Amino acid sequence: MTLTDLANPTRFLALTARILPWLAAATALLLAIGLVQSALAPDDYQQGATVKIMFIHVPNAWLSMFVWGVMSIAALGTLVWRHPLADVAAKAAAPIGAAFTFLALVTGSLWGRPMWGTYWEWDARLTSVLILFLMYLGLIALWRAVEDPSRAARAAAILTLVGAINIPIIKFSVDWWNTLHQPASVLRMGGPAMDRAYLVPLLVMAVAFSLLFVTLHLAAMRNEILRRRVRALQMLQASGRPA
Amino acid sequence: MALGPYASFIVTSYALVAAMVLILILWIVVDYRRQKTRLAEFEASGVVRRSGRGAGDIG
Numbered sequence: 001m002t003l004t005d006l007a008n009p010t011r012f013l014a015l016t017a018r019i020l021p022w023l024a025a026a027t028a029l030l031l032a033i034g035l036v037q038s039a040l041a042p043d044d045y046q047q048g049a050t051v052k053i054m055f056i057h058v059p060n061a062w063l064s065m066f067v068w069g070v071m072s073i074a075a076l077g078t079l080v081w082r083h084p085l086a087d088v089a090a091k092a093a094a095p096i097g098a099a100f101t102f103l104a105l106v107t108g109s110l111w112g113r114p115m116w117g118t119y120w121e122w123d124a125r126l127t128s129v130l131i132l133f134l135m136y137l138g139l140i141a142l143w144r145a146v147e148d149p150s151r152a153a154r155a156a157a158i159l160t161l162v163g164a165i166n167i168p169i170i171k172f173s174v175d176w177w178n179t180l181h182q183p184a185s186v187l188r189m190g191g192p193a194m195d196r197a198y199l200v201p202l203l204v205m206a207v208a209f210s211l212l213f214v215t216l217h218l219a220a221m222r223n224e225i226l227r228r229r230v231r232a233l234q235m236l237q238a239s240g241r242p243a
Numbered sequence: 244m245a246l247g248p249y250a251s252f253i254v255t256s257y258a259l260v261a262a263m264v265l266i267l268i269l270w271i272v273v274d275y276r277r278q279k280t281r282l283a284e285f286e287a288s289g290v291v292r293r294s295g296r297g298a299g300d301i302g
Contacts, residue, residue, distance in 0.1 A: 043247070048247045048249065049245070049246045049249065049250070049253060050247070052246075053252065053253055053256045056257060056260045095267075095270075096267060099266075103259065103260050103263055106256075107256045107259070107260065110255055110256045111252070111256070113252060114249040114252055212264065216267055216268070216271060219271045219275065220274075222275065223274045223275050223278055226275070226278035226279065226282060229278075229282060230278055230281045230285070233282070233290050237285070237288075237290050
């Protein structure tokens, strides 16, 4: 099966019907393994058991940026290649990305209160992630505000590509500015600066949450294709012509 | 597994993530069923796609 074949929504639906159950099972299995490893991870000498929040905070934070990256590629697909599934992918990803970003903010806040002594600090990392969350909400609002999906897709694609400038700002905010948030300790030059006892559960949870995103995204794309068929049939019924 | 003095922060974090993931799954499942039902209603009323396939047919 080629990428051209996947441009056909009917073939895409057939493919998702086949792989979604396997993806869901793999996600559940990996999440279960990751949760057990997280529970068994030793307490940190400084953070104590609070280090366990990191195993869910970091994957959500990574995915908040990764999903915007996926939407940016989809935006290029809409504007440059006019791929039929590009705007379907972008629209379906936005609420999932917003949820991951919300969880990154809230779990970070719940970690910050006992460790930093505050739920929130207007530093560069936290503020730039909050802006990312607001941009997700803006995109969702835009999709809902414009009734014609193709018009909404072009506007959303432009907004997504403009918003993509925030992703490197989030990533490097801890290097460019003096922030309360600690610098990168996994994805950094010279390799991870984290003990295996924490790195392994963290990576397992990161892969599990990534699989969760792929599963939810494919299912949401399937729903969006069906929604557009419903819309086409409604218009057909109204006009009395074939869809 | 002792969670220490900050157990409430840890438990709340995991509970919130679990709740949000469940909400996402539920939202997608309910939305899927809603779209399939609407497509089935069109099919039942004789409105079909230009391809001649059933409205909800994905094959």
